[in-house]
Amino acid sequence: MSKNIVSLENIAVSFDGEKVLNNISLDIKDKEFVTLLGPSGCGKTTTLRTIGGFITPDSGSVKFDGKDITSLPPYKRNVNTVFQRYALFPHLNVFENIAFGLKVKKFSDKEIQRRVGEMLELVNLKGFEKRSTDRLSGGQQQRVAIARALVNEPKVLLLDEPLGALDLKLRKEMQIELKRMQQRLEITFVYVTHDQEEALTMSDTVVVMKDGDILQVGSPVDIYNEPKNAFVADFIGxxxxxxxxxxxxxxxxxxxxxxxxxxxxxxxxxxxxxxxxxxxxxxxxxxxxxxxxxxxxxxxxxxxxxxxxxxxxxxxxxxxxxxxxxxxxxxxxxxxxxxxxxxxxx
Amino acid sequence: MKKLISTPYLLWMAVFIIVPLIMVAYFAVTTADGAFTFDNLAAVSQYANIFVRSIYLAAIATVICLVIAYPLVMILARIDVSFQSTVLMIVMLPMWMNFLLRTYAWMTLLGNNGLINMLFGLFGLGPFRMLNTQGAVVLGMVYNYLPFMILPLYNVIVKIDKSVIDAAHDLGCNNAGTFVKVILPLSVPGVMSGITMVFVPAISTFIISRMLGGGSNLLIGDLIEMQFLGNSYNPNLGAAISLVLMVIILLIMTLLNQFDDDEDRVLM
Missing domain, CATH: 2.40.50.140 (Nucleic acid-binding proteins)
Structure with missing residues (x-):
């Protein structure tokens, strides 16, 4: 049994007095592909942003590798995020976008060249180094966003509906590609989606959420065959x-x-x-x-x-x-x- | 069809922009009798000190505008949207008042018997000489042209995607790093148009220097005005000065735009 890499304990979050997360607790195991699944407004993105450090919970604690990181700002956490709309830096080209995190951490130029090169290969974007990001297709921008996060070798990669803007065929290809990457790199992926099929295809563990609560946590097979209540059953297929x-x-x-x-x-x-x-x-x-x-x-x-x-x-x-x-x-x-x-x- | 629609605009540009430009150039290289000469342009060089002073004061006013406007806009971009428009309106409010009136108000404030010196007098200080100084001219420029710095900056900074800032934090940047590596480079277009919109009117103003600078702080604008309306009537010299000023502004703007293009590389 592998250890927990991220643990949420009794996390409560509210925006403008409205409760978004109701004291949720969740353990995420190391090297696992975990999907937070639920309809919009269920709190899945809020959960992800809490792990990323963009939201400080009203109460509860976030543990990373056993250490409490609840009050640690995002830039001090060993996690990286692939944002919903990619959030690439428009003033930088593909290479500079991917190299951003490494430059901040003051790696040598040689090391940056090597690691960005590796990443470009991983996401099939060799030869695009000098390309401006607005001259990339949606799928290519997506790959740059993934490479920009992965190049920092985070222990946990957070993905916020990364495939939402892609067409069906590309989405299916990327699903398989992401799963392959996760297995090859042996890091934890926490993936947010409202697409149940996507969740079942890629995940080791699916976390079904609704109205700020976690309804069920289990393997795709368990969730599909043994849904805990009618909502889960209806949402999953x-x-x-x-x-x-x-x-x-x-x-x-x-x-x-x-x-x-x-x-x-x-x-x-x-x-x-x-x-x-x-x-x-x-x-x-x-x-x-x-x-x-x-x-x-x-x-x-x-x-x-x-x-x-x-x-x-x-x-x-x-x-x-x-x-x-x-x-x-x-x-x-x-x-x-x-x-x-x-x-x-x- | 496209051509037909653009015809009135092309006509307008020809009649009111191109033709006057040619006329200015023509006047600049002719004598009062219409004979071709370079004397006017050559004569401009004797006013080099006024050119230098104008560029210097306009540059200082532009930098001060930028220093005031940038933090204001950064704060503005973070607050509630409905409150943003209120603040913007307050910024715009002085512009609804007549330019002369606004500048004249500063005369009464800064004068030796003005309001500010009266307040100092209450504490036994002063009176300080504030009116008819270069400082007063710069103050007038900043006061009048500050909104022209704030608005373009605001338009650019408020549109910077919040998720891009999140991404910078995510990739290890603290607040200062995010500002230098992301917000500043992305705001360069706003900074550039703000600089243009403040610097160009500031360098060619004549009312501000006339009212707040006294006789000793003549700017190019005053010099040109004197050639057309003053007692040293000489429209040919006035046209030559205008032409030189135009070339100088063009050069400075080209130089700045060069910087704009390289900006992201310089800062990375």
């Missing part, structure tokens, strides 16, 4: 979220029908949220199923069809490689382990 009643251990009532499930410990006759992923639902003949409904729409999505099946109290989202006939009545079935039960959200 598409889901059918239903109100249910936990009759007793291993038995849940949905839409007036009882189903076997694999969850225990919720108590008896307790209201719960039930999440069933659209890809876990199988359509059958209506005779063979407890639930049945009318096919409302069928949309071709490439790999699968997306269908909406209307039962008497819910519209079910179903993903299947086989299309049903619109307007026909079909049965809905799912296996016990595909029923995810979670406490009702307050």
């Amino acid at each position: 598409e889901s059918n979220i239903l109100s249910g009643l936990m009759v007793k251990d291993l038995l849940v009532e949905i839409s007036g029908k009882r189903f076997e499930c694999v969850d225990t410990g919720f108590g008896e006759n307790v209201g719960v949220d039930v999440v069933i992923r659209p890809e876990d639902i199988k359509l059958t003949d209506e005779k063979d199923a407890e639930l049945s409904g009318v096919v409302q729409s069928v949309t071709f999505k490439g790999v699968h069809y997306e269908m909406v099946i209307e039962t008497y109290d819910h519209n079910w989202l179903v993903h299947s490689t086989k299309a049903a006939e619109p307007g026909s009545t079909v049965g809905i079935t799912f296996d016990p382990y595909d029923i995810h039960i979670m406490n009702k959200m307050k």
Whole structure:
């Protein structure tokens, strides 16, 4: 088990009296790719800026490598940031931008040449040294921003929605590239995004946030398969979220029908949220199923069809490689382990 | 189509800018009878001391304006936006008052029996000679032209991306380092236009020196005015002086712009 490189303890932040972070605590392990995921306004960027030192929390402490750095200004912290809109220095060219941090730290010209050269190679920008930053494409500016941060060899790299401004194809390429960089350099990445797919693709650990709280911390697989509540389930991929009643251990009532499930410990006759992923639902003949409904729409999505099946109290989202006939009545079935039960959200 | 739209402007420029320039040049190289001569231009050299004084005083006023305006704008750029516009309006407010009136007010303040000396008198000090000094001329220039330094500086500095400043901190710069390495180089265009907008009117002013400088602190502006309206009526010499002044301003501005282009490299 590797050690914690960054620890947030009971961090509270408010702007103009409005609470942005509610006493959150989070441990980030060394050499890990951690993603802070949540809708806009959930406090993910504030959390990142607190680690970077741009925000001093109202209470709580930030520890770096075991040492308290809560009151340390950004320029004394061994972390570097890739900013949302890159924030390249417009008066400097590519080389000077990347060399900025090294010049501040008074490295020798030879050392600066060597390290900037290495970085340019890492981000595939060899030959761009003299280029002015406003003559770079979005993707190239992004690479300069990453190189400018990484050249300082920080222990932790903070990335604030770095791929947000790029088009889909470039974003996918950069996701893979960033992950590769992180593994090669063996440093910790803390990555902020609102894109759940991005989070699942790149992360070792995903931290789901909402309204200044951390809802769940876990591996992408855990977060997807065992979401803690309906919000997480809904945010991480598409889901059918239903109100249910936990009759007793291993038995849940949905839409007036009882189903076997694999969850225990919720108590008896307790209201719960039930999440069933659209890809876990199988359509059958209506005779063979407890639930049945009318096919409302069928949309071709490439790999699968997306269908909406209307039962008497819910519209079910179903993903299947086989299309049903619109307007026909079909049965809905799912296996016990595909029923995810979670406490009702307050 | 594009040509058609630009025609009135080109016409305007030809009639009111190019033609007068040619006329000034023509007057400068002719005698009162219209004969070609270099005598006027040669005669300008005898006023070298006035040229030097004008450049010197205008340069001092420009530097003082910059020294006052820069910190003010830095503070201004950090405060609340609604408050910013209030402060800017206060900066602009004196400009709504007539230029003569503003300068005349300083005469009554600085005079030997003026308000300031009266206050000193209460403590048994003075009276100090403040009016009719070079200091008074510089004060008049600074007072009148300060807004022309503040506004262009403000426009440039307020637009500097805050995240760029964050980035400098992130890369190890403390506040002083961030100022020298990022804010200062990025504000150079504002500094340059501020210098131009203060220096050019300051070097050619004549009312300020007339009212606050007395007879002994003649500037180029006064000299030119005397050739056209004064008792030493000689428009040909006046035109020659104007032409030389124009060339000097052009040279100084070219020199400054050179500095502008190299700025980022000089400071890095």
